[in-house]
Amino acid sequence: MGTSGHLTNDVLFAIKHLSEWFPIGKFIGIGRKLGGSYNLNIKVETSKGEFVVRILNRSNTEEHLHYIQKAFAILNEEGVPVLNPILTSSGDFFIRYKEKLLQVTPFVRGEVFQCRPNQVYASARMLNAFHRSLQHTGSGPEPSWSFYRPIHYYEDAMDRLKKMPDIPKHELNKAEQRAEKILDTWKKTENDLPTAIIHGDWHFWNQLYKGDEICSVMDFDFIQQGKRVHDIAYSLWAIYILLPEHSRTFDQIFIKGYPNLTDEEVKILPVAIAKVGLFFLFQAAYSSRPAEKWYKQFRRQLPLIDWLLSDGEQRMYELVHGKKEEPELEDEKDNGSELIASPLSESPIDSSENKSGTDSEVL
DSSP states (O other): OOOOOGSOOOHHHHHGGGGGGGOOOEEEEEEOSOOOOSSSSEEETTTTTTEEEOOOOOOOOHHHHHHHHHHHHHHHHHTTOOOOOOTTTTTTEEEETTEEEEEEEOOOBBBBBOOHHHHHHHHHHHHHHHHHHHHTOOOOOOOOOOOOHHHHHHHHHHHHHOOOOTHHHHHHHHHHHHHHHHHHHHHHHHHGEEEEEOOOOOOGGGEETTTEEEEEOHHHHOOOOEEHHHHHHHHHHHHHOGGGHHHHHHHHHHHSSOOOOOOHHHHHHHHHHHHHHHHHHHGGGSSSSSHHHHHHHHHHHHHHHHHHHHHHHHHHHHHHHHOOOOOHHHHHHOOOOOOOOOOOTTTTTTOOOOOOOOOOOOO
């Protein structure tokens, strides 16, 4: 076991003295860092077994952690598998150590997403169960950071980007045109969309699997009240961006796994997905290297956004209702028709950052 050289002295001290706060047995050793880019997750071994120490991002607040714990209690009752923090000797589910918030959970062995269709279906069914379980839960404190942003986030980001000399003006003009269409459509439809407690970061790598079944749902740092279509759109965005070679089947499977979408949700889905892509593009405004981030994201997000705004509504309709019947023309009967590749069959989006892995030990 040996990642200690990469940890600060404060974190090392806290990890080695966890048994003073949590009933987890005598400390034996520190294992490797586990998945997750928002919090620092460290596997540890004690005399009572294996555990995960979560050193929470500074954006986490005690108020939001209490809200998450309230959601956990409900999800447990409804059979949604979540990883409950271990309580301290005083009954708390976290400690504060030198301005850091720490939690401890059991270590769960499971399989990360293996790109299997049944796992995609299971993820959609679990998201539906998540929304349904929390449908009567009141709103709580919003997370300090979120992928689910209000309209003014995009407006403020555009203003910042316009003042950056290294952002190509012609690309910025293209992005602004798309943003105006996306945000105007969202504003007109938002009030008609179902509200729910949303996960805020629902994708296949935030779940652990045993075979094709989900054994643990993870990373609740961004739960808040919002439009439930965001979680569905975020999942589809992950399919189109990270799994383009599977997009034409996985998007259909995911939609089939999430029943009872309203007509308004189906119609707004392409815009909601495009809004997610726009978020990642506009994050360049707050990056330490804005031009570099813009260059990468513009080339990843714009092709998807353009497809969604042109053909996305038809695709979403077909996923829910099947293809519309169209009359066959006489010349097509006689001569046949040329096959044209769908944007989904050869995605222009780079798939080099495909996150599917094979590690069987993940938080």
